[in-house]
Amino acid sequence: MEKQTAMERYDLHTHTQASDGMNQPAENVRLAKEKGLTGLAITDHDTVAGIAEALLAGKELGLDVVPGIEISTRVGEKDIHVLGYFVDPEDNRFKKRLARLRSVREERNGLIIAKLQQLGLSITLEEVKAGLSRPLRPDESLGRPHIADTLVRKGYVSDMRDAFDRYLAEGKPGYASLPRISPEEAIVWIREAGGVPVLAHPGLYSDDDLVRSIVERGKPAGIEVYHSDHGPEEELRYAAMAEKYGLIVTGGSDYHGVRQGVVFHGDLGGRTAPPGTVERLRQTAAAAWAEGN
Template sequence: MDRQQNDITVKDSGGTGLQGLADLHTHTLASDGMQPPAENVRIAFNKGLSAVAITDHDTVSGVAEALEAGRKYGIAVLPGVEISTRAEGKEIHVLGYYIDIEQELFLSRLAAQRDTRAARNEAILARLRELGIDITLERVIAGLGRDLKPDESIGRPHIADELVRLGAAADMRDAFDKYLADGAAAYVSPPRITPEEACEWIIDAGGAPVLAHPGLYGDDVLVQGIIARSGFRGIEAYHSDHSAADAARYVAMAEESGLLVTGGSDFHGARQGVIFHGDLGSVNVPAAVLEQLREAAGKRR
């Protein structure tokens, strides 16, 4: 294994005693990423990271493979998830770390989330057809080039891929700007659970909930209200779509609220040659944050 030279020392793969850097927000084929979970771990290893989190949308089906790869490469893998919620008309994402990926209640709750996502996808595709675009779910799935597993789900990036293939959009960003982003022509946001409920789910599953990329919501008053009434343990201050000013603002907000500061690239892989949102490891935090998250989740060694 060719690892870049670095000064990182990894004492274990469970999150304690780690030095170096960690990317706490990555996606895989289990949701709308482009790589198998083990590949995310390999990339993290080759980039010299000490740790990486697998945080797929509304599923933990990629975590077990990533944990095995973590043992192979000798780096820590955080079992994670990203849950879609809604508050005051905006879609809000909640990250969960160190959840019990085998808890039946949590798995059933995530299954219900994926059912909601499937209904949303059908509504988006119906709107696109109303706009004169010949697109179907079958064509979107065929574009994956593989069978969709029962606990995986289609996301907007998959639909964006098909829009590019059909010539309806120039690239991923164009597809979102024209059709799929909040307020765009085919945007649909179905009823969802609240951020408060997502925090409760994650805590019930033994995990630590973190507010994902607050800068993307464009409303810090809303963000502060969500934080005040939810059981968050941290804020993702560092993110590929946050400016330096954004990061500083959310670090201050976390400190004022007594919350942890986390960060990650929100890596989804490359589509049409463009990495979405950022390259794995390009946004990171000290790996010592893992121990803080473990303690926030009530897990100590």
């Protein structure tokens, strides 16, 4: 790719059907091209299954595709997500580790369904999978948005946001979580797969002391300052934190596609990374690889 300019626009947080997004990976790439982006990252939850298709589409359309991941971790009672950029999607040890995480996610989904049933909602995991309208591949994963989609289709809630606000968000009656790896472990996994770890959407955790603790202990390379659920105050706060700790500032929409006419979390390209971010991530990954080899 040519040297990046101040006009570059990268959405570094998007999801596909490989996890809980609505679109095929190639469709995310096509949309990014249509919106005039320079490139995007594919960052599915606990899987790299969508990367190969996206890379091929990017090559065909002349769009820069960053291979990524979003790993689910846990600290106490709080779910924390860690993004990884320029991971090697063919790293066998990494893929085996991710497979273990998906098995935990599958067990968690079963617990959520059981809680919803106890609340009097008639819903099964089979119905959730049927809502995909296609077979679920072994390297793909279901998430809460899939369950929310089923709740909407069955008329229990008005839309995706209503499903999370009433049942599926942390602290709500249908929420469930299981022990997972720590953010620090996820950071190590990403680095060992050749990638650059970045703490995802810190504003969603509502605990800046915890965010600082993760940054100080795990030493990620970056922090996601610009996100669809961050307002101007969060952006300023986390930009200052990035400067204090010498972190790369990243940004992305957390695009999951459109369900029942609602975009979740934000539209593709609605949040982008500052110019030069991808080059910094690329150089960081290359330097780490050179040091390790």
